[in-house]
Amino acid sequence: MNKAWLIRRVAMAFLTIIITIIISWVLIEYSPNSPANALLTNLRVTEASNPKFAQIYASELQFYNDLVPHGNPVIEAFNYIWQVLHGNLGLDVISEEPVTTIIATSLPWTIFIVSTSLLISFFLGIRVGQKMGYKRGSKVDSSLTTFFTLLRSIPLYISGALFLFILGFELHWFPTGGAYSASITPGLSLPFIVSVLYHAILPISTLTLANLAGWALHMRANTIYTLGEDYVSFAEIRGVRDKLIETKYVGRNALLPLYTSLIISIGFSFGGSVFVEEIFSYPGVGNLLYYAITNNDYTLEMGIFIIIITAVVVGVLLADLTYSLIDPRVRNE
Template sequence: MANTRYFLSRVAQALITFISVLTLTFALIRLMPGGPAALIRAQLETSGQSFTEEEINNQVELYTQINPETPIPQAYVEYVTSVLTGNLGESIWYSRSVMEILADAMPWTIFLSAVSLLFIYAIGVALGAAMAYVEGSKFDFSSSLVSVVITSVPFYVIAIILLWFGGYEWGLFPTGGRVSQDVAPGLTIGFIGSILYHAAMPLAALIIAGFGGRALAMRGNSIQVLGNDYLRVARLRGLSERRISLKYVGRNAILPMYTSIMISIGSLFGGSIILEQIFSYPGAGYYVLNALNARDYPLLMGGFLFITLGVVVGVFIADLTYGLVDPRTGSGADRESF
């Protein structure tokens, strides 16, 4: 019963968050002075062509999914219905369905975010644990110094450095695109290799900029755990150092870091807007920034919704799977008892 109640509460939170974003998007389109609807109307009225009021309203509705003549409550219901059925309007700049553009682009953004997140935490956890076990050594000092330095450098600075040297100066990696044009799509070594080849520098930028902070967090958590009395008892019982490090130290040090995954998901999706533009990597972030520069509001709002949905789903999954890492909180019962 507790498991079901906890699951339903998290589903409700995710739905409320997404509906709130939909409402905000509707307000920006319909109510904001100089917003998308007003811009499209102004473009049509100053285009030099003769449009009737009905034709202008039809064009505004085509691109924004909102008819200016419709009452706001009815327009809101129609807008939410359109979004939930996958109708996000037409892109002004690309003259294509917004859903079609983003459905093609979003998996690539998810790919970059998921793979980089996996490596960031794998490297950070392993390095942080190693630093804690040799606290005060030269390795600990040098690793901590490097972690502090790379954590202080924004990821886009690292991305520009990698692009300049790896792409332009040395010519080791492509400077744009998601896959080579001459490679046929499919589950082949050539196609998968081309994907990884084009994603190498964007992934490297995210991983280099991200693992240092996780390593420092893991180091601090591990040092705190290593000072607990139950580890001395475990050694007195004759438990192997490997079992102690994995079952007691590693597990308890990782627990406080797991919740930071939720924040990382949001920052990676948000950062994709800049990262994908630097590497000319056509993911959702790439199209969102292009839409902003072109004042393509339907695509901009659709990209905003897609990225928000990705963050909500990621946080939802991370929240539900926390119980796999710490069974004491798996049902949420312990949380509710405090």
């Protein structure tokens, strides 16, 4: 691998993270509905009618101004980036706890359900999609294509709400919220692990179904395209075994375009699924982001955005660096 290209690519990734964080910070900090403006509006509305609540808003506004001093926007932006580079995401506006501590408690739950569902849907989807591509035009292919197309058109929050209502509230087969039973002490014990898996079944199933259709249809299209390549026809003429053609000649090359999508999806998984975690009351980053947005919690919002931005950019960088390992043509170039 070219060392100059590697240095340039890493530098571009770092610069992308910095610029994206600055843009996000400016959009939140200087928007009409910024935390300071919201607190100031609440203060003005309640100041005359309810002095007690006005005092609370005034103290929150003072805390916010102490937390994020206003001055030259350029200096503020660079100061914020400097703090971020040192691992300091600030204090939560509402709880006054470190943002890194709050995110650290929710991130493992999000990584667990989103990554698990993503890997299950990916490997199952590429296998089913490859079989659909081989049987293109058949009744099985037509039926599965119609099914996955309809499945892909169903919004995530609709399927999650149906799972919760039918399997949770009506049949009582699965819990309706939380990450584990409140009666179980967290730790590396069998009851705790079983409880965690039991509570994660519905969120993982919802995310798996939502992702499965996309992977299967994409793999089907890639398989059909790859089957028309000359090297596949030449391998069939040579008498290469069908199983070898399916795995080495077709499967591997049809999978290549999906590799980058998978790595990027893993990066986005750090942001969790807001709808699924909110529906199932799952204590992940997605639920935390929903809480931060609805409560105008500026520092917590930015902390989660930084985690998502960094994960996605690093994922794309890893995809670029490792793509040559699965595609020799890139390595030769």
